[in-house]
Amino acid sequence: MWTTPNLEKNTFGSLVTEARKSLEDLLYLAMDRRVRLAVTGLNQAGKTVFITSLIHQLLQGARLGGLPFFQVVAEGRFQGAKTVLQPNMAIAAFRYDLFIQSLMDHPSAWPKATDGLSEIRLAIRFRPSGMLHSRLRSSTTIHLDIIDYPGEWLLDLPLLGQDFFQWSNEVFDLCEHAPRRDLAQPWLDHLSRLDPLQHAEEGTLRQASRLFTDFLLACKREPVGLSYLQPGRFLIPGDLKDTPLLTFCPIRCSADSAKAGSVAQVMAERFESYKERVVRRFYQDHFSHFDRQIVLVDLLKGLNRGPDHFSDMSRSLKSILKNFDYGRASLISRLWQPRIDRLLFVATKADHVAANQHGNMERLLARMVMDHANEAAFHGVKVETMAIASVVSTETVVKEHQGRRLSFVRGRPKGRAEEVLLFPGEIPEKIPRPEAWQGERFNFLEFEPRVRGLEADDRLPHLRLDLALDFLLGDKLT
Numbered sequence: 010m011w012t013t014p015n016l017e018k019n020t021f022g023s024l025v026t027e028a029r030k031s032l033e034d035l036l037y038l039a040m041d042r043r044v045r046l047a048v049t050g051l052n053q054a055g056k057t058v059f060i061t062s063l064i065h066q067l068l069q070g071a072r073l074g075g076l077p078f079f080q081v082v083a084e085g086r087f088q089g090a091k092t093v094l095q096p097n098m099a100i101a102a103f104r105y106d107l108f109i110q111s112l113m114d115h116p117s118a119w120p121k122a123t124d125g126l127s128e129i130r131l132a133i134r135f136r137p138s139g140m141l142h143s144r145l146r147s148s149t150t151i152h153l154d155i156i157d158y159p160g161e162w163l164l165d166l167p168l169l170g171q172d173f174f175q176w177s178n179e180v181f182d183l184c185e186h187a188p189r190r191d192l193a194q195p196w197l198d199h200l201s202r203l204d205p206l207q208h209a210e211e212g213t214l215r216q217a218s219r220l221f222t223d224f225l226l227a228c229k230r231e232p233v234g235l236s237y238l239q240p241g242r243f244l245i246p247g248d249l250k251d252t253p254l255l256t257f258c259p260i261r262c263s264a265d266s267a268k269a270g271s272v273a274q275v276m277a278e279r280f281e282s283y284k285e286r287v288v289r290r291f292y293q294d295h296f297s298h299f300d301r302q303i304v305l306v307d308l309l310k311g312l313n314r315g316p317d318h319f320s321d322m323s324r325s326l327k328s329i330l331k332n333f334d335y336g337r338a339s340l341i342s343r344l345w346q347p348r349i350d351r352l353l354f355v356a357t358k359a360d361h362v363a364a365n366q367h368g369n370m371e372r373l374l375a376r377m378v379m380d381h382a383n384e385a386a387f388h389g390v391k392v393e394t395m396a397i398a399s400v401v402s403t404e405t406v407v408k409e410h411q412g413r414r415l416s417f418v419r420g421r422p423k424g425r426a427e428e429v430l431l432f433p434g435e436i437p438e439k440i441p442r443p444e445a446w447q448g449e450r451f452n453f454l455e456f457e458p459r460v461r462g463l464e465a466d467d468r469l470p471h472l473r474l475d476l477a478l479d480f481l482l483g484d485k486l487t
């Protein structure tokens with residue numbers, strides 16, 4: 010029998026190994042080293058605080074034992090993170106430096122409200138897991154781009170599937186019910202005196218549009234606080250303020266009667282331009298490049314405000330979820346190739362209630378998004394819900410009260426000088442029935458940050474940020 014001499018066999022073996030190693034090396038290099046994590050939520054949902062705390066935990070919390078359930082940290086493979094130059098020249102910077110400063114100050118304060126879109130880049134260094142990767146490299150770096158943008162913009166998606174006259178009718182229908190009915194009155198009165206077929210003058214368009222914008226802003230303002238409001242840029246105009254793109258409003262008129270040059274026809278043209286140049290452009294320039302999405306929800310504010318507002322919030326959440334319906338007939342898939350493959354819904358500010366309520370908080374949120382989340386999951390998007398606190402500002406205290414053991418929270422309510430111990434009440438695990446909302450059923454207070462005496466080498470306390478990170482990024486750090 011013919012046999013290969015030992016020497017030859019070894020050389021051949023090592024050649025094969027070398028070749029395989031180079032191939033693996035190439036494959037590894039070809040792997041995507043950039044993750045675009047988009048953070049959204051309605052106004053005041055907690056985006057700025059969430060991103061600030063998340064960056065802080067990566068820069069310093071991980072070293073101080075603050076991310077025990079983030080696998081790459083738990084397995085001892087996390088080597089560090091730092092902020093690096095932002096790649097996109099035309100996007101506002103997310104001012105982590107200012108926001109963390111404000112939280113760490115004495116006295117500590119919540120970061121100032123922001124609007125519009127901003128971005129920051131982190132470099133994360135870690136040791137790859139598994140035989141293949143760890144043999145190839147002792148460590149590797151991934152770039153994490155975090156993008157903060159208003160959830161209100163995602164509510165504009167349905168506009169892409171409507172023409173001006175359909176949209177107008179939808180808005181008029183919504184205005185038949187409280188609380189919109191009264192708030193819309195000045196604008197509707199004005200429209201009743203305006204002939205939609207008269208020749209369009211800029212002044213006429215501006216006046217009608219201003220009254221409509223005032224109506225939207227009144228809907229958004231506290232204590233009304235509605236969220237299902239379109240077009241989104243009318244509320245957060247940024248550099249589009251006063252442009253013709255934002256100078257239109259719904260008009261009572263049929264498509265066939267709107268003759269060229271009339272108010273109705275010019276308004277319809279501007280609506281189409283808004284769809285093209287604002288909505289579609291946001292999806293093309295930004296949304297279609299996101300890899301992971303987190304949607305923050307302030308459930309407690311929704312509960313405080315009562316049933317109408319709560320259902321408005323549910324409606325907004327469902328509308329946001331339509332952005333992740335990748336079915337072949339869906340608006341999203343017809344327009345572009347979606348790539349977000351993980352979607353996390355988070356109930357924020359869990360520290361406003363006692364720890365024993367967090368389970369219900371999560372279950373309530375899960376119920377609100379369930380139907381549409383199933384749809385997204387069916388099309389390959391991993392969906393998860395959680396209750397978190399980005400910066401914990403209370404503590405739970407269990408005490409005997411009239412023979413019952415109750416969970417209280419201790420913290421400094423917004424605007425007060427001293428800490429108090431209070432019983433914030435319970436969160437229902439299901440959406441309450443209309444009759445269960447009688448009186449002021451829910452009154453969850455907001456708290457000032459409690460970062461007293463935090464040294465530069467301490468970390469901000471959080472709840473479950475590590476689990477959120479693991480869901481959003483864990484697989485990219487293996």
Ligand SMILES: Nc1nc2c(ncn2[C@@H]2O[C@H](COP(=O)(O)OP(=O)(O)O)[C@@H](O)[C@H]2O)c(=O)[nH]1
Binds near residue numbers: 361398399455456
């Ligand atoms: N107690 C507590 N309050 C929070 C937390 N996150 C946000 N907040 C409160 O919610 C407000 C709005 O948060 P912000 O991040 O600015 O919301 P954004 O509009 O979504 O960016 C803050 O000013 C705080 O009062 C949190 O983790 N815990």
Ligand SMILES: [Mg+2]
Binds near residue numbers: 056122123
């Ligand atoms: Mg903000």
